Amino acid sequence: MKLIIAYVKPEKLNDVKQALYEAQIFNMSVTNIVGSGRQRGFSETYRGVEEEVNLLKKVRLEIGVNDDFVEPAKKAIIKGARTGQIGDGVLFVLPVEEALRIRTGEGGPPAMG
Amino acid sequence: MKLIIAYVKPEKLNDVKQALYEAQIFNMSVTNIVGSGRQRGFSETYRGVEEEVNLLKKVRLEIGVNDDFVEPAKKAIIKGARTGQIGDGVLFVLPVEEALRIRTGEGGPPAMG
Amino acid sequence: MKLIIAYVKPEKLNDVKQALYEAQIFNMSVTNIVGSGRQRGFSETYRGVEEEVNLLKKVRLEIGVNDDFVEPAKKAIIKGARTGQIGDGVLFVLPVEEALRIRTGEGGPPAMG
Amino acid sequence: MFKRITASLAGLLVLGLVYTLPAWAEEAAKAPKINSLDTIWVLITAYLVFFMQPGFAMVEAGLTRAKNACNILAKNLLDFCVASILFFLVGYGLMFGEGNSFIGLSGFGLSGLKSTNLPIWASWMFQAVFCGTAATIISGAMAERTKFTSYLVATALMTGIVYPIIGHWTWGGGWLSKMGFFDFAGSTIVHGTGGWAALMGTIFLGPRIGRYGPDGKSKVIAGHNISLAMLGVFILWFGWFGFNPGSQLAASGTDNANAIALITINTNLAAAAGAVVAMFTVWAMFGKPDLTMCMNGALAGLVAITAPCAVVSPGAAILIGAIGGLIVVLGVTLLDKIHVDDPVGAIPVHAFNGMWGTISVGIWGQKALGLANNGLLHGGGFQQLGIQILGTVSCALFAIVCMGIVFGLVKAILGLRVSKEEEIRGLDIEEHGMEAYADFQIFTTR
Amino acid sequence: MFKRITASLAGLLVLGLVYTLPAWAEEAAKAPKINSLDTIWVLITAYLVFFMQPGFAMVEAGLTRAKNACNILAKNLLDFCVASILFFLVGYGLMFGEGNSFIGLSGFGLSGLKSTNLPIWASWMFQAVFCGTAATIISGAMAERTKFTSYLVATALMTGIVYPIIGHWTWGGGWLSKMGFFDFAGSTIVHGTGGWAALMGTIFLGPRIGRYGPDGKSKVIAGHNISLAMLGVFILWFGWFGFNPGSQLAASGTDNANAIALITINTNLAAAAGAVVAMFTVWAMFGKPDLTMCMNGALAGLVAITAPCAVVSPGAAILIGAIGGLIVVLGVTLLDKIHVDDPVGAIPVHAFNGMWGTISVGIWGQKALGLANNGLLHGGGFQQLGIQILGTVSCALFAIVCMGIVFGLVKAILGLRVSKEEEIRGLDIEEHGMEAYADFQIFTTR
Amino acid sequence: MFKRITASLAGLLVLGLVYTLPAWAEEAAKAPKINSLDTIWVLITAYLVFFMQPGFAMVEAGLTRAKNACNILAKNLLDFCVASILFFLVGYGLMFGEGNSFIGLSGFGLSGLKSTNLPIWASWMFQAVFCGTAATIISGAMAERTKFTSYLVATALMTGIVYPIIGHWTWGGGWLSKMGFFDFAGSTIVHGTGGWAALMGTIFLGPRIGRYGPDGKSKVIAGHNISLAMLGVFILWFGWFGFNPGSQLAASGTDNANAIALITINTNLAAAAGAVVAMFTVWAMFGKPDLTMCMNGALAGLVAITAPCAVVSPGAAILIGAIGGLIVVLGVTLLDKIHVDDPVGAIPVHAFNGMWGTISVGIWGQKALGLANNGLLHGGGFQQLGIQILGTVSCALFAIVCMGIVFGLVKAILGLRVSKEEEIRGLDIEEHGMEAYADFQIFTTR
Ligand SMILES: Nc1ncnc2c1ncn2[C@@H]1O[C@H](COP(=O)(O)OP(=O)(O)O)[C@@H](O)[C@H]1O
Ligand SMILES: Nc1ncnc2c1ncn2[C@@H]1O[C@H](COP(=O)(O)OP(=O)(O)O)[C@@H](O)[C@H]1O
Numbered sequence A, B, C: 001m002k003l004i005i006a007y008v009k010p011e012k013l014n015d016v017k018q019a020l021y022e023a024q025i026f027n028m029s030v031t032n033i034v035g036s037g038r039q040r041g042f043s044e045t046y047r048g049v050e051e052e053v054n055l056l057k058k059v060r061l062e063i064g065v066n067d068d069f070v071e072p073a074k075k076a077i078i079k080g081a082r083t084g085q086i087g088d089g090v091l092f093v094l095p096v097e098e099a100l101r102i103r104t105g106e107g108g109p110p111a112m113g
Numbered sequence D, E, F: 001m002f003k004r005i006t007a008s009l010a011g012l013l014v015l016g017l018v019y020t021l022p023a024w025a026e027e028a029a030k031a032p033k034i035n036s037l038d039t040i041w042v043l044i045t046a047y048l049v050f051f052m053q054p055g056f057a058m059v060e061a062g063l064t065r066a067k068n069a070c071n072i073l074a075k076n077l078l079d080f081c082v083a084s085i086l087f088f089l090v091g092y093g094l095m096f097g098e099g100n101s102f103i104g105l106s107g108f109g110l111s112g113l114k115s116t117n118l119p120i121w122a123s124w125m126f127q128a129v130f131c132g133t134a135a136t137i138i139s140g141a142m143a144e145r146t147k148f149t150s151y152l153v154a155t156a157l158m159t160g161i162v163y164p165i166i167g168h169w170t171w172g173g174g175w176l177s178k179m180g181f182f183d184f185a186g187s188t189i190v191h192g193t194g195g196w197a198a199l200m201g202t203i204f205l206g207p208r209i210g211r212y213g214p215d216g217k218s219k220v221i222a223g224h225n226i227s228l229a230m231l232g233v234f235i236l237w238f239g240w241f242g243f244n245p246g247s248q249l250a251a252s253g254t255d256n257a258n259a260i261a262l263i264t265i266n267t268n269l270a271a272a273a274g275a276v277v278a279m280f281t282v283w284a285m286f287g288k289p290d291l292t293m294c295m296n297g298a299l300a301g302l303v304a305i306t307a308p309c310a311v312v313s314p315g316a317a318i319l320i321g322a323i324g325g326l327i328v329v330l331g332v333t334l335l336d337k338i339h340v341d342d343p344v345g346a347i348p349v350h351a352f353n354g355m356w357g358t359i360s361v362g363i364w365g366q367k368a369l370g371l372a373n374n375g376l377l378h379g380g381g382f383q384q385l386g387i388q389i390l391g392t393v394s395c396a397l398f399a400i401v402c403m404g405i406v407f408g409l410v411k412a413i414l415g416l417r418v419s420k421e422e423e424i425r426g427l428d429i430e431e432h433g434m435e436a437y438a439d440f441q442i443f444t445t446r
């Protein structure tokens, strides 16, 4: 059981979702975030004052998958999110010790069916 | 030391909080998320165009607990969040290698007092 | 490869960012959260009804770093976030099994350059 | 559902045509003593009163939750539209047509009604926006849990029948006017009727989920957009300069000029006093100057001065408004105690202060300003005061009974309240299939 | 870019001075039969029409995405400013100056124009806000993807040249007025012109990214602030009480008083009917009462009644508005089918209903109310109807052709549309370097 | 705190009563040459000026942060309420009562004041809303860090004493009017007073935390709701059609009709020019057309034309407004350089342009339009120009000194500024115990 965390461009969210669905992965959680990475920000001028905005809007996906789904998930995310331009983001795979479906209480792999 | 991540229905947040307090767990972090899982979404029609909304509003809890608190925490979350209907959500337990209280710098279990 | 999760006071975000930059750490993701911990909340009265607000606005940082960057990162966060007053927050270090830069597909440490 | 309504609507439109052609014919023909100055005064003030609609809409939307915003806005738009059409076809006739001292029975679709110093169309317009105001008051108190269709049906009955009858009693030359009951711009007739109807609706509905804990302790359900609510209050205040001064229904000549000027200053001072006193009251009672209570205070002052504005001095206006500000804060707290859940404070503002304002005529009213008898403090004794109390109480009772029946029937036939799930998810998605703030991240934990 | 514009602007200001000193001189001298009552009526209604600007701004901003809010607001502010100045220097002369039956050719900067029952300044003000309205209609349909400078240039050409010419044909004593074409307050002249220009702009632009899937299926791009949009609609309705009744351009005397009162009631009833019918239509077609469609319905009713408001009965007004409400819902669906992406429904509201309203004059218009001939249903046969159709079609064609050229040129020279990246990130950051809601967490996934 | 205030308030209300009964008595009795047309004109325009209150409220709230929205709204509501009551009890007497050429000393509570062509109540109402405007200007510049009670006390002193005295000098027949100083609708008297008071307040307060980095570099603190701010600007523009044309205080007769029409067109053109020039200026200086600067530009044009609107030609109005638009952008930048933190630009808009507008009377003013002497460009030489400069400078100095004392005292006794913690968390929670946008996820990292 793993937890995949991916940061992608907001406008790519739908493509990523699509790609994941095609890979038979339907369960995920999405958060609005701001992030800084290689991509440099943009500068706003407000009432004559200039400022460099270096935290850009991104979307964070969290996907808990059984070990055999890790590779397909990664592929799907890359397929959906990659533009080749700076700012595409990164993904992390974290170990999960236990998973539980609240409604049923069932645990372990099936939880993520 | 573990990090429990749970996704629950927004309207159940208060019950979960209550249940956690009763289990002597007072520290937590809560995030607004949208998620997709077993629960199917609803369809909006806006100006004659219909669309299936399949990312539903959920709440994400993050609770760092000492190992002996994991079971009570899980029980509390299930107690507070379960409605028995689809959409109740899931929880994950992740290993934490180190924990640190910023104010005091103290680490390890006590950090989560 | 580790993932550092830190919860800090919103108004300290800039200081933390500054401290991290000085430590040559430029990549991070930031989320708006509400949290409860040692710090007690405040009470609102709205139209004559009083209520205790115990989920306070905090900011959550997520930083994926190579193992040799963990210590500098922790130091930087503490340097930037500590006020010595209750509510300064906590940080967790989680193990990361794999990291991947979506744009290039390159994985492992370099991913976090 | 809508099928039936559409059908009836079609009929209604045809009628509209039938009715009004003759009506117009008569008009264009003769309209002797029409006064242009009076006409533009009444039309412009009618426009200002119309503008109170967005005022109510913004206050009600702002003081409720984001997930129900579209729904409350839709109610505010559609109830005015329905009221306009019904008041044209039926209401105006019941209110001002020839009839008995209880109800008017002619002039439907304005046919056969004569012009006065104003073209009949102008008189209708001014009365129509008043009717719309009475209707809109209800939506706020019943916000966040009422079925859209049920609400529309209830307001249709209220604006088509109940309000016109109450109006007829005083402004249509009915029994209250014969008694010398004085309600200049409608503290009782417009605001009271709306407010008491709102009370009945709220009782039939019950409180919103989560408003009162299992232990009965009240919980905060904060409004989602105080900026909009504040804007709404200012718009209402602005519109009230149409509501009260316009009710003089004339502007030409020294007396009318003096009257509308006095009414204007009284209206403004009462509102100001209401807001200030409400602020200090809530500050004293709960430790902080709650802005939403200050808003209610200004509105309370405005509602209170609506009946007496033409027959009291500015000093009295300050007092009447100030007491209104006190009443509204205590009223909100009282309703909360007895678990009547009125999200926007419509009942204390319109019902309680409508009554207070009407009664205050009997206290500070002045014969020299055109009242039948002097008020209590001007040595007129209790006569006018008695009439005022009788009048406002009878109107309140009639509104309570009629709307009780209306809401009872609607509840029985259509159901008044949305399901628990709809209420939790929000009426916007369930009833309208849309969200008010699609781009914003909203908390739905409440 | 702005350098060149600044330069021309400087020139323009000086001209402004030159032009108007003589102009004023003449004025102050003689202004015989000026009527004060008419003057304040026209000025106050002009103020109400001005207030329609924020109405449009709130509707257009509310029905589009948060990331483009500053941009659409800036367009609404600046197009009115540019229109005001150009209409003063050039437009008014082209529209009302001495000339031939196609165009006016004197009175630039108002120099040499005479006062009527109104001071020339008052006449200008009333016409200027109408011109501003025509301009502002476009921005909504072209929202979320149009370059700021290109938009300003296009509106400058439209308000400075195209609109005044069309206006001259009817209100300036041109060929259409000679034919007996009747467009009381501008269903065709103001709303039609704006609406058809909007259509051309939208076609030249193409739909927003993501509005239509690869499969051609339409996708929802929901507005970001329905509360603001609702406020905007109410403001527009309020402003329309200036737009239509003010167009009588007089208030003194029984006939004028009757007229403005009739116009007022017709305007209100048509709007109400439009909203109600639109609600039931969308309810029937798509299962839920979409609030944004109800809003469009009210506006449709208002646009439709703008031409006939003075010459039809209130019953007819209800029908005209009701049909308008139907047209707007069908229109929105139709445009969606043919992939014309009009985020706010400006084209169905202003173009389609502008045409419908103008034609309806030929159906329900009444000679007794001042129309040249009776309409079809009043036994006048097809004569007036024919003229109406001819007039509205010719104006539409002229607007389509001219604005087609304008947008074509602008596209060729400056480019009409922002880059894909700008559109995705939002025009606020790219074009104005700022965000509308800095403190709020916004979804940018759409 | 509030205990004491409540007490004094109680007294005040009783006084209100005492004062005005006689006052009214006199009135109702005789009011010879009252003119109805003038009365409705002044009342309606007074309503429009009142409506500027929400205009200011929306601009100030929109251009500051969400965490302080309730607080700024509360200040805008309450300062008007307090101003209304004090201006009734004290202010109007000091401004227009019999007295010396420095101050009026009778007519408190309006007792003993006579009607003119307007009922005394109408005159009061018109002046009261002007007083409210002057008060409200301050809150914007002092936003996001000023204690609520301290603010209320300061505005009470300003509206009760300082403003009426300055007003008396010119409009109350004081020494400046004797000198021939001309400030038609109050560029100096209303906007200057408010603007200079704002400057003092801002200086006494110091900048917001985080506005200037340790290195002294300015940081962006963006407004939280540009849509609301834009709405506010449009509302202000709309209200200005009451502010300037209403200041003619009459509408009957050809001359008045001409005057109010000329004032209207001048007001509109100056605002338009101000916005356009501000846009190009900021565009040239900082690379992008900052919408908030365009807004300030429109307001700058309006403030600038307020003094000369009745005595200059439309061409001159365009120039005056255009220069105003330039001044406001430079002014904002200048204040930023010297670290005077004015979140909404109130000082450049009202103080700088108030002065500019007053001076411009001496440049483009025309004797033929009723000015004492021709302005510089009309061959009148420097006389009027000199008087204008003297007048506006003396008023500015007086305002600066008085408000300096007021803010100094308030700071010493009550403290002007909230604590660092309150400021960081936001004034809404600390001062009012509530949030403006409970349902929205807000960034509090700034
Ligand atoms: N080490 C990291 N820890 C946390 N988030 C990161 C990290 N690296 C990148 N991100 C997230 O990914 C987003 C894109 O990263 P960026 O470096 O700009 O993309 P790219 O790698 O394609 O240049 C960042 O805005 C941030 O939100
Ligand atoms: N594998 C997963 N990874 C991440 N989030 C998940 C996962 N499964 C469920 N969730 C979260 O839990 C929420 C509820 O899941 P759902 O399957 O609808 O509940 P249930 O299991 O009761 O049917 C989802 O909306 C999503 O936010």
Ligand SMILES: Nc1ncnc2c1ncn2[C@@H]1O[C@H](COP(=O)(O)OP(=O)(O)O)[C@@H](O)[C@H]1O
Residues within 6 Å of the ligand: B027, B028, B029, B030, B062, B063, B064, B065, B101, B102, B103, B112, C007, C008, C034, C035, C036, C037, C038, C039, C056, C058, C085, C086, C087, C088, C089, C090
């Ligand atoms: N065990 C925990 N799990 C998750 N989040 C936590 C935990 N402890 C603290 N937090 C986060 O840190 C924030 C600050 O914690 P708090 O205890 O108030 O700080 P301090 O430790 O300085 O008193 C909390 O609001 C919460 O968001």
